Structures are given as structure tokens and as C-alpha cells.
Amino acid sequence: MQMSAFPETVVLLADDRTPIGTADKFTVHTDHTPLHLAFSCHVRNTDGDVLVTRRALSKKTWPGVWTNTFCGHPGPDETFEDAIARRASRELGITVRDVELVLPDFRYRAVDASGIVENEVCPVYRAVTDDVPAPADDEVAEYAWVSEDALRESVAGAPFAWSPWLGWQLAELTSAGLRIT
Numbered sequence: 109m110q111m112s113a114f115p116e117t118v119v120l121l122a123d124d125r126t127p128i129g130t131a132d133k134f135t136v137h138t139d140h141t142p143l144h145l146a147f148s149c150h151v152r153n154t155d156g157d158v159l160v161t162r163r164a165l166s167k168k169t170w171p172g173v174w175t176n177t178f179c180g181h182p183g184p185d186e187t188f189e190d191a192i193a194r195r196a197s198r199e200l201g202i203t204v205r206d207v208e209l210v211l212p213d214f215r216y217r218a219v220d221a222s223g224i225v226e227n228e229v230c231p232v233y234r235a236v237t238d239d240v241p242a243p244a245d246d247e248v249a250e251y252a253w254v255s256e257d258a259l260r261e262s263v264a265g266a267p268f269a270w271s272p273w274l275g276w277q278l279a280e281l282t283s284a285g286l287r288i289t
Contacts, residue, residue: 149196206236
């Protein structure tokens with residue numbers, strides 16, 4: 109199901125993760141962000157390198173911070189796979205394949221320097237692309253292909269340069285004996 113880019117609707121959740129309504133994405137992220145449904149995706153190429161992105165400076169939350177390949181919010185009647193394909197195309201101009209759920213229960217709450225809160229049930233996926241990224245300027249400032257080991261070292265050595273959710277995801281992947289690649 110292909111959804112239009114605007115307005116984007118997020119699914120609001122109760123603490124037990126059941127849907128309780130919807131809200132416009134652009135109004136939900138505040139200093140009192142309600143719990144809502146999201147996803148994170150880590151994309152690798154056929155060489156096994158991971159695509160990391162630096163968030164555009166115009167982003168409402170964590171502008172200019174390095175993070176996983178991309179994140180997003182599935183719409184009310186949209187599958188995670190369709191939402192992942194939509195965001196991969198919108199943010200990076202890529203198609204993805206071999207989409208696999210790796211952390212189904214990931215949930216986090218984080219507050220950025222401006223006071224904006226992320227409060228998400230955010231299953232984590234990994235996928236593969238054969239494409240060269242063509243990022244949207246309003247989403248991605250820059251990108252890099254890195255080995256997973258180099259990514260882990262960088263996040264451990266300079267966590268302030270990376271999104272908090274990426275560090276938490278890497279820790280949970282390690283605890284589960286999983287890797288991105």
C-alpha cells in the first residue's frame with residue numbers, strides 16, 4: 109500500500125502496545141510525545157557494509173546527528189514492510205529487499221537537546237539494497253557505508269554523535285547474539 113507523503117499519520121499506543129488512535133506526525137512530536145508506533149531499519153549492501161545517515165539539520169528531532177539507515181512510522185493500515193519500502197524510497201531513493209525483523213520488542217523514550225521527546229514502540233529491521241543512495245535533502249545531510257565493527261566502535265567511542273536509539277539497538281542486538289549484517 110503506497111501512502112501519500114503528507115499528511116503522515118502515526119498510530120498512538122497504550123502502554124500494553126494496543127492501538128488507541130492516530131495523530132498527525134507533525135503534531136505528535138513535542139515535549140510530551142505520546143507513545144506511538146515506529147520502526148528502525150538498518151540497511152546493508154552486498155559487501156556487508158552498513159548504511160548510516162546523518163539527519164538533516166532541518167529535522168525536528170536530533171538534527172545533524174548520525175543514526176541508523178532510516179526510521180519511520182507505519183500508517184494505520186500499512187504493514188511494516190510497506191512502510192519500510194516507502195521510507196527507503198522517500199529518504200534515500202533506494203529499494204530494499206530481504207527485510208527481516210531482528211528486534212520485535214524494542215521500545216524507547218529519549219529527549220533531545222531541544223526538549224522534544226521520542227516515545228516509541230519501534231521494532232528493528234534489517235534489509236539489503238543494491239542501490240546507490242540518492243538522499244532527500246530534508247531527511248539526510250550525508251551518509252556513509254561502514255563495517256558493522258567500525259560502527260560499533262564509533263558509537264561506543266563517541267555516543268554523543270549518534271542517536272541514542274542506535275546505541276540502545278546495538279546493545280540489544282549484542283545481548284541477543286545478533287548482528288546487523
